[in-house]
Amino acid sequence: MIESENISSFEQKFTRLYGKGTVIETNITAIIKPSQIITVFYEGFAGRLSVLDMSWCLPEGEEKFRNSKVGDRIKCVVLSIDFQNKQVMLSQKHLIKPLSDTIKWERIERGDEFQADIIDELNDTLLVKTTKGHYGLIHKSLLKLPLESLKVKVNTKLDYSDLLSFVPASLEIANEVSIKEEQANEFSFIEEDLQSFYKFKRSLLGINASDEICEIIQKGFDADERIFSKEIATPYPLYIQFEVNSSIYESIFKQQAIPFFYEGATYNEESERALLEKLAKESYWFKINKRGNRRRENGNGNNNQDVIDFSLFNEQLNFFGEVQISKDKKEYRFLIKNFSFGHNVATASEAKKKNAKYGSFLFLNQLKVLSPFGTLPFRSSQKDFLDFVVLKTECFETINSLKLDAGEILKQEGRTLAIIDKFLEYQMSLIDDKKENTIFVDKFERIPSQTGGVS
Numbered sequence: 001m002i003e004s005e006n007i008s009s010f011e012q013k014f015t016r017l018y019g020k021g022t023v024i025e026t027n028i029t030a031i032i033k034p035s036q037i038i039t040v041f042y043e044g045f046a047g048r049l050s051v052l053d054m055s056w057c058l059p060e061g062e063e064k065f066r067n068s069k070v071g072d073r074i075k076c077v078v079l080s081i082d083f084q085n086k087q088v089m090l091s092q093k094h095l096i097k098p099l100s101d102t103i104k105w106e107r108i109e110r111g112d113e114f115q116a117d118i119i120d121e122l123n124d125t126l127l128v129k130t131t132k133g134h135y136g137l138i139h140k141s142l143l144k145l146p147l148e149s150l151k152v153k154v155n156t157k158l159d160y161s162d163l164l165s166f167v168p169a170s171l172e173i174a175n176e177v178s179i180k181e182e183q184a185n186e187f188s189f190i191e192e193d194l195q196s197f198y199k200f201k202r203s204l205l206g207i208n209a210s211d212e213i214c215e216i217i218q219k220g221f222d223a224d225e226r227i228f229s230k231e232i233a234t235p236y237p238l239y240i241q242f243e244v245n246s247s248i249y250e251s252i253f254k255q256q257a258i259p260f261f262y263e264g265a266t267y268n269e270e271s272e273r274a275l276l277e278k279l280a281k282e283s284y285w286f287k288i289n290k291r292g293n294r295r296r297e298n299g300n301g302n303n304n305q306d307v308i309d310f311s312l313f314n315e316q317l318n319f320f321g322e323v324q325i326s327k328d329k330k331e332y333r334f335l336i337k338n339f340s341f342g343h344n345v346a347t348a349s350e351a352k353k354k355n356a357k358y359g360s361f362l363f364l365n366q367l368k369v370l371s372p373f374g375t376l377p378f379r380s381s382q383k384d385f386l387d388f389v390v391l392k393t394e395c396f397e398t399i400n401s402l403k404l405d406a407g408e409i410l411k412q413e414g415r416t417l418a419i420i421d422k423f424l425e426y427q428m429s430l431i432d433d434k435k436e437n438t439i440f441v442d443k444f445e446r447i448p449s450q451t452g453g454v455s
């Protein structure tokens with residue numbers, strides 16, 4: 001019992017002196033490849049620094065690890081304490097901001113060009129480092145190897161890993177031609193009361209709508225006079241893209257979808273391109289959903305953005321993904337989180353039925369399906385497409401809510417009319433009760449009285 005109290009007292013004192021967040025300077029005593037550094041600490045404890053905690057950018061952390069030597073003096077911050085094994089977990093990256101939170105990162109634009117050196121060769125990609133010190137990835141299929149250095153331009157910024165995705169500086173990407181308006185009109189059907197803002201205001205729905213609701217509906221009509229059509233057809237092509245290092249792409253797309261759609265074919269650049277083009281030409285239904293960020297609601301993380309999901313689906317195919325917005329709000333990407341095909345996946349089938357029932361639109365827009373390292377146009381309008389479909393969905397949800405409220409209003413009016421009818425019946429009965437008793441006769445005549453009056 002006394003020993004337990006002594007240990008508890010020691011832990012409390014040690015935590016006060018060297019608890020989480022304590023900044024220290026210490027010396028490296030050992031390096032355990034490929035990922036651990038051991039350091040001196042206090043009270044017989046050892047410090048442990050992982051390569052994952054040396055930088056917010058893993059390639060930079062790996063470079064720091066390679067350059068570290070026994071005896072080097074380093075500055076770290078305490079992450080946690082393991083009293084049982086007498087170890088203290090240390091970090092260097094928590095002493096600095098992630099690069100993606102800095103002005104330096106924000107000033108990088110899509111299309112910016114850099115001279116870069118090749119650092120490492122991965123499966124399908126090359127790891128490069130620019131002369132400005134930025135790390136990034138470029139797909140091998142875009143290059144003629146071997147190379148030692150090359151000129152690249154930024155395709156996208158991978159905020160979550162402080163990496164840049166590059167394409168060769170010589171690569172030119174043209175924007176796609178948007179869908180023709182006549183094709184969009186062919187399938188249109190709009191309710192009479194929703195064909196213009198004027199008609200809406202004069203309808204039962206508009207009469208009972210609040211000013212805030214009217215503003216939403218007017219904003220929709222300002223964006224598109226056919227905002228209440230049942231299809232989505234905008235001048236902005238939609239680009240959906242598989243994520244970098246996506247297991248969905250590596251296993252389902254490469255190993256299952258290609259043999260399924262092309263009778264046992266194996267993955268290569270030609271079959272990949274053919275299937276991506278085929279998927280883009282299919283007819284789909286589209287649904288988008290905006291919801292609160294659970295991490296924000298639970299007080300975890302710094303991301304205050306709402307989560308926006310999207311679905312593209314038909315009887316054969318189902319894409320589910322999430323809209324990723326860069327920290328500087330300059331880049332919008334529709335990333336594929338899940339992909340299924342055929343009728344053998346029960347959950348995918350149920351998802352299709354659910355999506356088809358709630359808030360889906362016939363997708364008549366131009367679509368492009370991209371591999372993880374596919375390139376978006378440098379002046380793409382994904383934000384414009386997103387803003388439009390979110391507004392269109394909001395308008396439909398608002399109208400559906402109004403219809404429910406209008407149904408309740410009609411019920412209340414019906415009950416009011418019934419009460420008025422009962423009241424009128426009651427008033428009529430009172431009038432009838434006040435009438436004097438009367439006798440009906442066939443005829444009458446005047447008879448002079450003997451006194452000369454009328455009797």
